[in-house]
Amino acid sequence: MEIVNVTHPLKNNQIPGSDIVLIMGFFDGVHRGHQKVIQRGVDLARQKGLKSVLLTFDRSPREIYQHEENYKYISTMERKAELVEELGVDYLYFVEFTSEFASLPPQEFVDDYMVKMRTKYIVAGFDYTYGKKDIANMETLPSFAKGRFEVITVPEQMINDEKIGSSTIKKLILNDRVDYANELLGYSYQNQGTVVHGLQRGRTLGYPTANVVTSKSQLKPSIGVYVTRIEIDGKWYPSMTSVGYNVTFKEDTGVTIECNIFDFDEDIYGKDVRVEWLHYLRGEVKFSDADGLVKQLHKDKEDSLNYFKKH
Template sequence: MKTLHVTHPLKDYEIPTENTVLIMGFFDGVHLGHQKVIKTGVDLAHEHNLKSVLFTFDRSPRVVYQKEQNFKYLSSEARKQELIAQLGVDYLYFIEFTEEFSKLSPQEFVDDYMIGLHAKYVVAGFDYTYGKRDIANMETLPNYSHDEFKIITVPKQTFDQEKIGSTSIKELIENNQIDEANELLGYTYQNSGIVIHGLQRGRTLGFPTANLAVGKGELIPSIGVYVTKILVGDKWYDSMTSVGYNVTFSENTGVTVECNIFDFDQDIYGQDVKIEWLHYLRGEVKFDGAQGLVDQLKLDRENSKSFLYDK
């Protein structure tokens, strides 16, 4: 897959020379609903000997339109790229979603980024928009297409009769339901970050942890203790991870992400790592002292290993 980072307007050399199947959407999280849209486009490209082109944005439109501060994403740009590549897309376009770009009329957008990218088919989800929702939706797209391409609308994808959507998945992740979120994603939710120095209290308790500074803009699961895996170098290690406030010792650290890696003894400060969130174990508890916390951590480790190994 070739990835292009572009700005409006496109330069001639950024435009495909071949006819395409154009796959449209923001695809935050690349969840099961998104995967259906992308696979539909990829299969169509194979069927008609065309190139599949996925066109998306470098940030959420809400950051520009609603001026939303501190927007949290289910997938970083790098993670989105990785997930999309696994689905067999030929070209991935990230366009910078600027104020200027946001002011394009529906017709200008279709002319520049559908017809202009040599689309013979345009594939998108039922709720895709390219301007104001009431005038720039999949039902109105034929009004702008000039019959230059065929329109494939992928219907709503559901799980237990509920729509699979990025917003609902975020709510699950923020409310102790990482297991359910993983089902709707179709893979295990992941964060990336750098290992930083913490208070090193875990080491004194016999449970040394890697403190993770999570990538900017990435959504962190809710407060609690989780069964996890962590990627260090090129190897995944079993682990358990706490997202919390260090309430037992009343330390004003803010929210920390602390990963206790099983059967591991390496200095990894400053290293880039990835963490997968497999299962929610329990909420954060304030103990009377260190021994109560240690006893609970031993139980957490047993429960984590049971989840990992007893399936």
């Protein structure tokens, strides 16, 4: 898959060399609903002998239109690219979502992007918009297309009578329900980060941890202890991870991600890692002393190992 980074306006050398199926959406998280849309576009492209192109943005439109600050993402651009590539897309276009780009009238966006990119078919979800939703939606797109391409709308995807949506998944991740969030995602949620020096309190307790710092824009799970896996240098290791405030020792560290890696004793400071959140174990507890904490950590490890045996 080739990645193309676009700063408006689209340049002539960024136009595909042949006719395409254009897949549209922001696709934060590339969850099971998004996967239906993307797979529909990829399958159609292969059926028609065309290239599949997915056009998305470098940031959420909500940051521009609603001026949302500290917006949290389910997937970074790099993670989104990985997930999209796994679905067989040929080209991934990231458009820089600036105020200028956001102000494009719907007809100009259709002409300057959809048509200019040699689109024969547009594939998008039922709720995709390209401007004000009452004007620029999937129902009105054929009128803007003017017969130049065909519009294919993928219907709402449901599970347990609930719409699969990024907002729902975010709420689940933030409310101790990462297990169900993973079911809607179709894979286990991840954070990407770097191992940094912490207070090394865990080492004195017999449970050394890798202190993982993520980018501020990444959505972190709710406070608690989780069964996890961690990827180091391309290899995955079973682990348990705490997201918390170090309340037992009253250390003002803010929210930290501390990963105890099972049967592992290597220096990984400065390494880029991924933490995969498999199962929520419990909330954060303030213990009266270190002994109480260690006793609980023994139980957490036992519960984690039992989870891995069952899964």
